Amino acid sequence: MKWTAEAEDAIKKIPFFVRKRVRTRVEKEAEGEGKPLITIAEVNATQARFLSRMETDIKGYQIETCFGAGGCPDRANACDELMQKLETLLSEENLLDFLKKEVKGPLKYHHEFRITLADCPNACSQPQIKDIGIIGACVPEITPSPCSQCEACVDACREQAISLEIGLPVIQPEIQIDRCLYCGKCIEVCPTGTLGAGTRGYRVLLGGKLGRHPWLARELPGIFSENAVLSIVKDCLSFYRLHSKGGERFAEIFTEQAFEETSARIDRNYRLIEGIGDGRKKG
Numbered sequence: 001m002k003w004t005a006e007a008e009d010a011i012k013k014i015p016f017f018v019r020k021r022v023r024t025r026v027e028k029e030a031e032g033e034g035k036p037l038i039t040i041a042e043v044n045a046t047q048a049r050f051l052s053r054m055e056t057d058i059k060g061y062q063i064e065t066c067f068g069a070g071g072c073p074d075r076a077n078a079c080d081e082l083m084q085k086l087e088t089l090l091s092e093e094n095l096l097d098f099l100k101k102e103v104k105g106p107l108k109y110h111h112e113f114r115i116t117l118a119d120c121p122n123a124c125s126q127p128q129i130k131d132i133g134i135i136g137a138c139v140p141e142i143t144p145s146p147c148s149q150c151e152a153c154v155d156a157c158r159e160q161a162i163s164l165e166i167g168l169p170v171i172q173p174e175i176q177i178d179r180c181l182y183c184g185k186c187i188e189v190c191p192t193g194t195l196g197a198g199t200r201g202y203r204v205l206l207g208g209k210l211g212r213h214p215w216l217a218r219e220l221p222g223i224f225s226e227n228a229v230l231s232i233v234k235d236c237l238s239f240y241r242l243h244s245k246g247g248e249r250f251a252e253i254f255t256e257q258a259f260e261e262t263s264a265r266i267d268r269n270y271r272l273i274e275g276i277g278d279g280r281k282k283g
Contacts, residue, residue: 007042063086064125079202133206139223141195142195145194157186169195206218206220207250211249
């Protein structure tokens with residue numbers, strides 16, 4: 001559907017966390033009225049109706065991905081199935097009733113618990129500023145195939161986390177901790193198959209938010225399986241229900257001490273919750 005330049009400028013001024021919903025609703029309402037062109041009048045009318053009915057649209061949580069069902073063209077690990085399971089989990093948690101009991105006054109979008117999934121470390125869905133951020137990961141491994149020393153993997157690695165030593169690609173552990181993001185690009189460009197896809201899993205970030213006091217989410221040490229991610233999310237939701245009062249965001253109650261305790265517990269029970277990948281980050 002076509003938009004005028006003025007309408008496009010107006011939609012860009014709407015807060016990003018509701019912008020997609022407003023845009024979709026503008027187009028849906030314009031289509032229902034048989035209007036082929038969206039002007040500033042349609043944007044203003046829809047925005048007013050949208051904000052006045054905000055509470056009726058709230059379900060207690062938000063879950064998003066970068067590209068939805070179409071998937072990420074740079075994906076290190078697909079999040080499609082995991083997103084469906086998380087949607088089921090969040091629905092069963094009935095966070096809407098919890099928020100209605102805790103929040104005084106009308107519910108707003110910033111009260112909702114937010115989970116974002118990204119298929120690759122480009123992280124277009126901004127997992128760093130959500131309550132829980134999940135990023136697809138693929139750990140590279142060395143295969144028996146001989147290396148041609150073409151350095152395609154070195155050139156492809158934007159983090160400079162890989163080098164060639166003694167005829168083979170090497171991702172040094174001390175470099176990997178700081179640099180390797182498990183994007184899988186070195187695997188894709190390797191012409192000889194010397195670098196192959198090892199463990200596929202997910203990185204997990206906890207406690208991000210924007211608002212008056214923004215905070216970047218902190219990454220748990222590890223590359224986790226789907227089952228492990230679901231276990232971590234369940235633990236976080238239990239923590240949230242126990243400690244959140246008056247609609248406090250997860251980041252506001254998930255203190256540095258709570259993060260350290262969570263990291264230690266996950267590390268102790270690493271195999272129990274099916275954490276995977278020998279190259280997992282630590283620290």
